Amino acid sequence: MPWHFYFTLFTLSMIKFMFAPFGGPAMHLNFLETYLSCISGAFVAAFIFYFSSEFFMIRAHNKRKALLHASITNGTPLKYKPKFTRFNKLIVRLKRRLGIYGIAFYAPLFLSVPVGSIVTAKFYGKEKRTFPLILLGICINGAITTGLSYIIYNFF
Numbered sequence: 747m748p749w750h751f752y753f754t755l756f757t758l759s760m761i762k763f764m765f766a767p768f769g770g771p772a773m774h775l776n777f778l779e780t781y782l783s784c785i786s787g788a789f790v791a792a793f794i795f796y797f798s799s800e801f802f803m804i805r806a807h808n809k810r811k812a813l814l815h816a817s818i819t820n821g822t823p824l825k826y827k828p829k830f831t832r833f834n835k836l837i838v839r840l841k842r843r844l845g846i847y848g849i850a851f852y853a854p855l856f857l858s859v860p861v862g863s864i865v866t867a868k869f870y871g872k873e874k875r876t877f878p879l880i881l882l883g884i885c886i887n888g889a890i891t892t893g894l895s896y897i898i899y900n901f902f
Contacts, residue, residue, distance in 0.1 A: 748773070748775070751773040751775055751779075751783075752775075752779065752783040753783075754769065754773075755767075755769055755770060755773075755775075755780060755783040755784050755787065756783050756784075756786060756787035756790075757787060758784075758787070759783070759784040759785070759786075759787030759788045759791070759859070760787045760788065760790060760791035760859060760860075761791075761858060761859070761860070762858055762859075763784065763787075763788045763791075763854060763855060763858070763859050763884070763887070763888070763891075764855050764856065764887075764891060766784045766787070766891075767780050767781070767784050767888070767891045767892040767894075767895040768891075768895040768898075768899075770783075770784070770892065770895060770896070771895055771896055771899035771900075772899070777892060777893070777896055780892050780895070780896075781888055781889065781892045784888050784891075784892065785884055785885055785888040788854065788859050788884045788888065789881060789884060791859040791860055791863070792854060792859055792863045792877075792880050792881065792884060794860075795859065795860040795863040795864055795867075796863040796864075796866070796867050796876075796877055796880065797867075799863065799864040799867035799868065799871065800867070800871070802864055803864075803868060837853075837865060840852075840853075841869055846869075846870045846873065846875070846876065846879065847879065849865065849866050849869060849870065850866050850870070850876055850879035850880045850882075850883050851879065851880075851882075851883030851886070851887065852883070852887075853865050853866050854866070854880060854883065854884060854887075855883070855884075855887045855891075859884075862880075863880060866880060
């Protein structure tokens with residue numbers, strides 16, 4: 747059993763889930779081995795970051811507050827950071843158009859599993875169906891991307 751290949755796909759899926767299955771055919775793994783190692787890595791990352799997202803949001807808020815307090819006490823002007831960036835506008839636009847299903851299904855795929863889980867928890871963390879929707883989206887997107895990777899590998 748090539749455990750190092752499974753572990754490689756597992757860790758790559760924790761970071762960037764969209765591109766991880768494309769390593770499976772190159773490592774000569776079959777569809778099921780690639781699929782299971784990729785979704786298991788994405789499940790672990792989604793679990794860690796979804797349920798610790800409140801910690802990250804509180805930490806970011808405290809960091810901004812400390813920077814503001816330090817700039818006031820030192821008398822130096824605080825560097826302006828725009829809040830309405832293209833990325834933030836895109837996320838809010840997607841939230842309004844797609845709702846909980848679109849964010850839960852596509853944010854972990856297109857952004858990354860950690861960022862997508864935190865964004866989904868920020869918008870819909872109070873709803874009980876959010877985390878199962880993330881896991882369902884990972885399963886469906888994992889099957890699609892793994893299938894595409896094997897189709898592309900066998901075509902070329």
